[in-house]
């Protein structure tokens with residue numbers, strides 16, 4: 001069984017997140033020259049706002065990057081495979097392998113702090129739930145492969161964005177180019193619902209100049225706490241109708257409809273219709289095991305880490 005890995009970006013790597021990533025190649029492999037020169041060369045030919053990744057000869061000991069205007073060229077230390085994995089976190093595909101790989105969709109998860117975004121994404125990507133709240137600083141990435149009707153496999157690149165980033169400088173860059181957005185609130189916290197207007201405005205603004213307009217889904221989380229609900233379901237439905245959003249209620253704690261909410265967004269992006277049986281199958285409830293963790297222990301229990309990877313940027 002594959003184990004989940006957590007990658008922290010190299011300190012020398014620029015914050016490339018948010019830029020449209022266009023190309024990736026084997027170039028540099030086997031070269032004994034200076035990686036930086038390869039970078040410079042490549043960067044000169046990049047269209048503004050692009051990121052180029054290449055895998056240098058393994059003897060290079062650090063990740064090198066060159067900026068030119070809004071373009072960034074990154075040479076990743078290590079093997080071609082390592083560069084490929086690194087690049088995958090940013091939606092990069094090898095020029096040569098583009099056709100043979102699954103389609104990757106960028107899904108951004110946003111909403112107020114503590115509404116359950118990290119819980120939702122870890123439940124989806126790793127089938128795990130932690131009771132203890134640990135604030136996300138910056139963002140975390142998760143990769144998870146899912147199947148859609150017609151034997152179609154897609155890899156979802158899930159960006160779990162810290163709730164404190166609203167109003168921050170990087171937020172529109174994180175959201176730019178997203179294929180799908182999960183707008184999450186906590187059904188027991190009215191403020192988190194009220195703040196959706198701000199989150200949604202930011203999504204629209206961030207993508208004003210993008211060719212892709214994201215599919216947006218409104219996610220009411222924590223439905224296991226129905227008895228504490230402060231946001232009426234009809235308010236939720238009205239917000240969806242007024243703004244043309246997919247509507248979904250979930251519980252990251254029990255797993256109720258978590259897989260479904262990601263699957264519905266992916267299907268909508270790709271223009272695929274899910275039938276009733278497929279929807280029912282994805283609604284399955286995953287029983288959460290709750291454990292009171294001591295302060296110094298990590299809150300997440302990894303029950304099934306298959307097909308998911310995490311990358312953290314702060």
Ligand SMILES: Nc1nc2c(ncn2[C@@H]2O[C@H](COP(=O)(O)OP(=O)(O)OP(=O)(O)O)[C@@H](O)[C@H]2O)c(=O)[nH]1
Pocket residue numbers: 111112113114115116117118119120130131132133134135136137161162163164221222223224225250251252253254
């Ligand atoms: N009962 C219940 N608790 C939940 C659920 N989802 C999350 N929580 C709890 O809510 C708290 C906050 O969850 P997080 O997933 O860390 O929230 P977040 O939105 O990622 O927060 P930020 O990192 O600040 O943006 C944690 O204590 C979770 O255990 C849920 O579906 N049901």
